[in-house]
Amino acid sequence: MSEFKVRDNELSELEVQTLIRAAIAARDKAYAPYSAFKVGAALLCSDGRVFSGCNVENAAYGAGICAERGAAMQAVAAGAQEFTAIAVAGWKDTNAERDRGLAYPCGICRQFLNEFSDGRMSVYVARSVTDYEKNDLSSLLLHGFGPRNLDL
Numbered sequence: 751m752s753e754f755k756v757r758d759n760e761l762s763e764l765e766v767q768t769l770i771r772a773a774i775a776a777r778d779k780a781y782a783p784y785s786a787f788k789v790g791a792a793l794l795c796s797d798g799r800v801f802s803g804c805n806v807e808n809a810a811y812g813a814g815i816c817a818e819r820g821a822a823m824q825a826v827a828a829g830a831q832e833f834t835a836i837a838v839a840g841w842k843d844t845n846a847e848r849d850r851g852l853a854y855p856c857g858i859c860r861q862f863l864n865e866f867s868d869g870r871m872s873v874y875v876a877r878s879v880t881d882y883e884k885n886d887l888s889s890l891l892l893h894g895f896g897p898r899n900l901d902l
């Protein structure tokens with residue numbers, strides 16, 4: 751039973767905090783020996799399930815992958831293809847909470863998420879469980895290219 755009641759992509763404050771908490775927990779699993787910049791993501795799907803991911807770096811730097819795409823891969827592999835919201839938490843362990851920036855999804859991840867939301871998902875970028883910014887993906891990826899462009 752999911753603890754999320756998905757309705758019109760609006761989450762309660764408690765649900766947002768639960769999603770951010772899951773992103774922070776995923777961040778703890780990040781493999782970032784090169785940058786030390788650990789990122790976690792928690793992706794809420796329309797069926798109420800949450801999938802998490804963390805950044806995984808690689809000695810061949812370009813082979814690394816972001817937390818957001820890691821979470822999206824988990825979701826799709828489990829049969830969830832309609833994304834509702836994602837929480838992202840990224841900072842170095844040495845950053846005190848007041849020194850943390852906001853780790854917005856990179857361009858590739860914005861495009862990747864758009865495939866399964868048509869821009870209609872919420873993106874919560876957090877410094878902590880209670881300190882975050884909310885955006886719609888469509889505002890982060892203006893005029894995004896998606897399945898509809900291919901008449902799918």
Ligand SMILES: [Zn+2]
Nearest residue numbers: 816855856859
């Ligand atoms: Zn990314």
